[in-house]
Amino acid sequence: MEVAVLGGGHGCYAAAAELSENGHTVRLWRRGAEEFQAVLEGRKIRVKDFKGERDIAIARPTTDLGEAIKGAEVVVIPLPATTQESLAAACAPYWEDGQVVFLPPGTFGSYIYLKAARDAGNQADVTFCETGTLPYLARKHGPAYVITSGYGKHLPTGCIPARNSAAALAKLAQVYPAIHPIEDALSGALMNAGGIIHPPLIMMNAGPLEHFERWDIHNEGTQPAIRRTTDALDAERIRIRETLGYAAPHYPLADHYAKEGDEWMYGRGAHDSLTDSGDWREHIVLTEHRYMLEDTRLGLSMLSSVGKWAGVETPLVNGFLAIASAITGRDLFAEGRTLENLGLAGLSRDQMSTLMRDGI
Known part of the structure; x- marks a missing residue:
């Protein structure tokens, strides 16, 4: 092809x-x-x-x-x-x-x-x-x-x-x-994993990221407290999907780390392969990195906006956006990929369904 x-x-x-x-x-x-x-x-x-x-x-x-x-x-x-x-x-x-x-x-x-x-x-x-x-x-x-x-x-x-x-x-x-x-x-x-995995990893590892020359957020940076937070953040994404009537499987990020049960998008053992490679031991500048300017500014702002439109509360999504805005000195929600900025916030659910089905 x-x-x-x-x-x-x-x-x-x-x-x-x-x-x-x-x-x-x-x-x-x-x-x-x-x-x-x-x-x-x-x-x-x-x-x-x-x-x-x-x-x-x-x-x-x-x-x-x-x-x-x-x-x-x-x-x-x-x-x-x-x-x-x-x-x-x-x-x-x-x-x-x-x-x-x-x-x-x-x-x-x-x-x-x-x-x-x-x-x-x-x-x-x-x-x-x-x-x-x-x-x-x-x-x-x-x-x-x-x-x-x-x-x-x-x-x-x-x-x-x-x-x-x-x-x-x-x-x-x-x-x-x-x-x-x-x-x-x-x-x-609403399947996008970047806004779920990366914002907690960079913000809850902000100290070591700014202290050490290189830090692996997926290895030393992935500790039980952070995993629990990531799971709770992902639950907000899944509630949005369910509220909008989207069907399972929702690919919860917890499956990425699991040793048994449903496979995640990369299959079994991908997290270990990732950390074993050493390629993610890197220098991350919090105000410049794509985990902040893409996954947080665009990814989380979209989740926050769609959650508001669907009537789903997203306290962790909004909290990480607020912390990220403080770290960067920018209003990342205002800059974000929101339904408001896309001109779609005024659509009803039926109108959104029609747009998705038929396009523009």
Whole structure:
């Protein structure tokens, strides 16, 4: 299949390598020729994972966004949500009928991409889909080298317009067999694990993060008190999903750590693989890191806003947003990805359902 991967981050390189190795023809696009030069010239990415270490050929690395998108059947955008507004506007003129765009994860970016296309006058019948996590636990270790310590095993995915879901997800499952259908794009956004796992880990580890040069929030930083807090925070997300009528499984984050029972999105033992890799022992600047500016500012503000709209109290979500705003000196809720800022807060539930089903 002709697949485009947009972006130059950890997940983007992991996706380009895996999908190429699985037999797809991959166009890999990223901004900035200088940072991309090793891949542009060598047309390969070096990968290390459970299979060992090897070079994987990339069919069409390019810095031309139109060249990457035009003619692609599936477009994968495994980038932080902080990139979505600008990239959605840049992509808007190029979408074509029948394309499936996959945002892993999305933070409701699927709606942002669709709206950007319509605002640009592009009425192509494109389906934008999102899931709850990256399909990869990955870190780049060089300009053309990525280490992948885990792969997604369950990717609950919702789409807008949801009326296209059956055909779109059948196509997407040819690229990611771990895909399974859920109701719509808002359901997909409410599967996002980033806003649940990362805000407690960075804020409840603020002392060691600012004291030590490097700190592993997933190893020493994941202690019983923090786990209990994370579970309580996740319960607020699940109450929102249940109130809106979205069906189980809700993929509670507790399953990520469990030794038995239901598997989480990365399957069994992923947390141990993550900590064993050492790749998450890192330097985190609390005022700048994506765990704050993406998962907290965008992810938690969205949960807070949707909770308010649905009539669900979210005291922990709001509390972490307040603490984060104090740490950064910014009003992260006001800056956030809220229904108010998206112009959707005035919709009734029926109107939201119609929007999710039919799109714009």
